[in-house]
Amino acid sequence: MARNPNASRTSYSGYFLAFEPARTEKVAERLHNPGEASESFSAMDWKFERREVALLSLEPGEFTIGALVLMDRMHGSGGTGTLKMRMWSPVIIEDPIKPGEIADEFPAVDRLCTAERFKRIPSIEWPLVLEAIKRVRPALAKRIDALVAMREKQRHLAGNDKKIRRLTEQRDAIGLALDIASLNRKAILRKADLSHIDAASSALELLDAEPLQEQDLIRQDQRVFKGLLKLDDFKAARFEGTGDREVRVYVYDKKPLETVLGIDLLIFLADFKSYLLLQYKCMEPKSDDHGKTWSYLVDPQLSKQIKAMDTAMNAIRLLPMPASTSMRDWRLSEETFYFKFCETTSPDARDDALVAGITLGHSHLKRFLELPEAIGANGGKRIGYSNCPRYLNNTQFVDLAREGWIGCDQRGYALISAVIKAGQADGRRAMYAVIKGSGAKTAADRRKRIQ
Numbered sequence: 001m002a003r004n005p006n007a008s009r010t011s012y013s014g015y016f017l018a019f020e021p022a023r024t025e026k027v028a029e030r031l032h033n034p035g036e037a038s039e040s041f042s043a044m045d046w047k048f049e050r051r052e053v054a055l056l057s058l059e060p061g062e063f064t065i066g067a068l069v070l071m072d073r074m075h076g077s078g079g080t081g082t083l084k085m086r087m088w089s090p091v092i093i094e095d096p097i098k099p100g101e102i103a104d105e106f107p108a109v110d111r112l113c114t115a116e117r118f119k120r121i122p123s124i125e126w127p128l129v130l131e132a133i134k135r136v137r138p139a140l141a142k143r144i145d146a147l148v149a150m151r152e153k154q155r156h157l158a159g160n161d162k163k164i165r166r167l168t169e170q171r172d173a174i175g176l177a178l179d180i181a182s183l184n185r186k187a188i189l190r191k192a193d194l195s196h197i198d199a200a201s202s203a204l205e206l207l208d209a210e211p212l213q214e215q216d217l218i219r220q221d222q223r224v225f226k227g228l229l230k231l232d233d234f235k236a237a238r239f240e241g242t243g244d245r246e247v248r249v250y251v252y253d254k255k256p257l258e259t260v261l262g263i264d265l266l267i268f269l270a271d272f273k274s275y276l277l278l279q280y281k282c283m284e285p286k287s288d289d290h291g292k293t294w295s296y297l298v299d300p301q302l303s304k305q306i307k308a309m310d311t312a313m314n315a316i317r318l319l320p321m322p323a324s325t326s327m328r329d330w331r332l333s334e335e336t337f338y339f340k341f342c343e344t345t346s347p348d349a350r351d352d353a354l355v356a357g358i359t360l361g362h363s364h365l366k367r368f369l370e371l372p373e374a375i376g377a378n379g380g381k382r383i384g385y386s387n388c389p390r391y392l393n394n395t396q397f398v399d400l401a402r403e404g405w406i407g408c409d410q411r412g413y414a415l416i417s418a419v420i421k422a423g424q425a426d427g428r429r430a431m432y433a434v435i436k437g438s439g440a441k442t443a444a445d446r447r448k449r450i451q
Contacts, residue, residue, distance in 0.1 A: 012151075013126035014053035015118065016111045021060040027087070028058045031067060036088035038074060041118065048073060048083070051151050055121075055129075056087075063108040064096035065133065068147055072351075088190075089150065091143045093133075102132035153195070162258045163197075165344065169263040169280040170203035170431060172342070172355040174249055176278070177267060177433040179354070179398045183241040186352035201253040202235055209237035212248055221248060224268050225432050227417055234432075245437030252429045261301075261427035264420055267401070270436040272328050274407030275416055278338045279305065279423070283357065283384060285344075294357075295384025296341045297376070298369065301426065306369075308422050309337040309362040312415035319411045328404060335361040336408040336416060338397070341383060358383065359392040361406075402438045 019027055019039070030037035051072050058066030068091040074084040099108040106129040113119045121129065130148065134141040171189065178185040191208040200206055212218060218236065222229045234250045267276040281302070283294040316336070322329065342357040360368070368374055368388055369381055376382040392400070400406045408416075420430050
């Protein structure tokens with residue numbers, strides 16, 4: 001059996017897949033709701049494209065075509081050493097196509113493959129079978145065309161120039177805010193249209209976001225970010241979820257991204273009336289005694305930022321505590337300033353994923369940089385996976401923010417504002433996110449009834 005060549009756009013062809021009976025039932029259920037499923041494939045030596053199209057047989061032993069899906073490579077293998085693929089955006093064929101309906105164009109029995117035995121449909125045959133499916137199920141023709149077009153669409157912010165890095169940071173900041181609000185980050189980020197990256201002045205222009213036009217809400221958010229948010233310099237968008245959950249995002253878009261040195265995300269958690277500031281830094285691949293890994297070389301700019309945060313945190317600690325007795329004011333830490341050291345863009349990064357990296361509060365980062373582990377082999381100080389094993393990953397940071405366990409109240413806003421303005425003077429640009437509702441479980445949600 002020949003291995004899959006690196007198909008070009010003009011010669012691409014997909015697969016006709018079947019699964020074991022028990023697995024088939026589960027895949028079919030998940031494709032109907034929530035609309036995606038995952039599967040492990042043992043053919044690790046095959047050269048899969050980042051996104052594939054597959055025809056699925058969902059009736060064991062029948063060789064019928066019951067759905068068309070997109071398949072994306074997933075991170076990791078779940079410890080099995082196999083390749084995991086995510087199947088999504090299904091076009092379900094409620095009346096599955098029997099082999100005899102399109103036998104002239106598609107010998108289904110000969111083309112069927114499994115997770116253990118992969119073979120592509122011949123490239124010359126692929127467009128013929130798609131046209132045959134549309135001919136016998138004409139009501140699905142537009143959806144099938146849209147599915148095939150999505151495979152062709154540019155999906156990754158691939159590249160390593162300054163503009164791509166800033167767009168990646170902005171996109172990640174939006175994704176973090178969506179996660180904190182428990183909105184459907186995956187669905188929102190997958191809809192990004194990267195065909196006009198060259199003209200885009202912010203990540204919001206790439207997303208299918210509802211422009212924020214309600215003046216009362218805008219004025220309300222200007223009061224939240226008093227002194228920092230001037231709407232003539234920003235694009236604004238709103239992302240809504242179930243209940244009262246929503247995220248409102250403001251992105252500065254007047255200065256070319258190629259000239260911006262980094263992105264700062266200031267979050268206001270409306271439910272807890274607290275603020276968080278996350279500053280982005282780009283790690284680089286670096287070889288050391290442990291092999292090639294990601295790390296960030298501490299520069300004078302980072303040292304300057306840490307000193308500014310020291311000044312702000314010392315002043316915040318001197319402020320009188322609020323008289324409120326609400327449990328919503330409880331914090332594990334009033335650490336307000338966080339850094340996210342990001343892996344630079346990977347061509348295989350999922351289009352709906354957050355950027356992997358190291359997130360640390362400024363006080364823990366400062367303590368780490370005082371340790372001998374921070375000293376690099378060639379002098380200078382570095383932070384990376386090989387020397388800083390304790391940090392917050394994306395999930396941990398989101399969970400702490402979602403539950404209101406980190407951040408400071410309005411007492412410290414003036415000091416946060418000063419840190420942001422100092423960053424802007426040094427060439428950084430700020431984004432602002434108002435998060436209303438979080439999906440965090442209440443006491444009633446968690447209550448266990450005694451039977």
